[in-house]
Amino acid sequence: FIGHGGSYSGIMNTEEAFRNAFTIHGYQGIECDVKQTKDGVFVLCHDDTWKGKGPNDKTDVVYTIASTNYNDLKDVVRTESRNSGIPSQNGSVTNSPYSSKICTLERYLEICKEYGITAVIELKYSEGISASSQSRMQALMDLVEKYDLIDQTILLGSQYQCLIWARNNGYDTVTCQYLVNS
Numbered sequence: 001f002i003g004h005g006g007s008y009s010g011i012m013n014t015e016e017a018f019r020n021a022f023t024i025h026g027y028q029g030i031e032c033d034v035k036q037t038k039d040g041v042f043v044l045c046h047d048d049t050w051k052g053k054g055p056n057d058k059t060d061v062v063y064t065i066a067s068t069n070y071n072d073l074k075d076v077v078r079t080e081s082r083n084s085g086i087p088s089q090n091g092s093v094t095n096s097p098y099s100s101k102i103c104t105l106e107r108y109l110e111i112c113k114e115y116g117i118t119a120v121i122e123l124k125y126s127e128g129i130s131a132s133s134q135s136r137m138q139a140l141m142d143l144v145e146k147y148d149l150i151d152q153t154i155l156l157g158s159q160y161q162c163l164i165w166a167r168n169n170g171y172d173t174v175t176c177q178y179l180v181n182s
Contacts, residue, residue: 002029002120005046011080013044014100015107022115029118031156032108034140036126041070042105042140046124050102052078066126073102105140109147119149122179123157134165141171150174 006017009024013032021027033046043050043065051062054076063073081097105121112119121140123129128136144153154175155166163176 001025001027002031002118003027004031005033006030011078011098011100013046013103014078014098015103015111016098016100018103018108018111022111022117027117029120029154030108030112031120031122032103032105033122033124034105034126034129035065035124036129036136037065037070037073038067039069039071040136040139042143043070043073044103044105044108050076050078052076052101070104075101077101106143106146109143109149112149112152113147116152118152118154119144120154120156123155123159123162125159129162130159131161134162137162137165138169141166141169144174 003021003025005012006014007021007025007027009020010017018030021030032044034042035045035048036042045065048066049062049064050073051060053060063076077099079097079099109119128134129140144150150171151173154177155163156177156179157163158179160178163178166174166176
């Protein structure tokens with residue numbers, strides 16, 4: 001079983017959801033969505049924005065990830081209720097609403113390494129991770145190598161040229177899965 005965005009026990013793509021995917025649900029893998037901040041830090045978020053309260057904010061602020069530096073995002077706390085669908089209907093959602101900070105790819109890889117689980121990295125469109133440019137792929141793969149997870153990583157995405165890049169740059173043991181919509 002692979003937890004999509006971690007698990008329903010926490011905000012999608014956050015450390016809490018990743019930890020709970022293993023400790024509560026026993027998943028063998030965790031999928032995440034990779035984006036990049038303005039200063040090139042790989043962070044995990046399905047969408048192009050992160051919404052929450054920073055240390056000096058009284059109300060939620062919407063931050064566009066690609067145009068915001070990591071230091072301006074790292075302390076923003078997002079709060080979200082997870083109370084729909086099967087987890088809610090069968091009573092397995094606990095501690096909702098959840099509050100979390102944005103998670104980095106590096107932290108996610110540490111968690112995968114700690115629990116011995118497969119890292120499923122969905123390559124979302126961002127600068128240098130796209131059909132037109134793969135210039136940031138080496139930096140991403142360097143992090144995967146840093147945690148010795150090459151053989152426990154699946155690259156997933158519709159950024160086909162990035163998957164080809166992996167094959168053409170010595171990552172032939174990394175499983176690549178191409179997402180299509182037709």
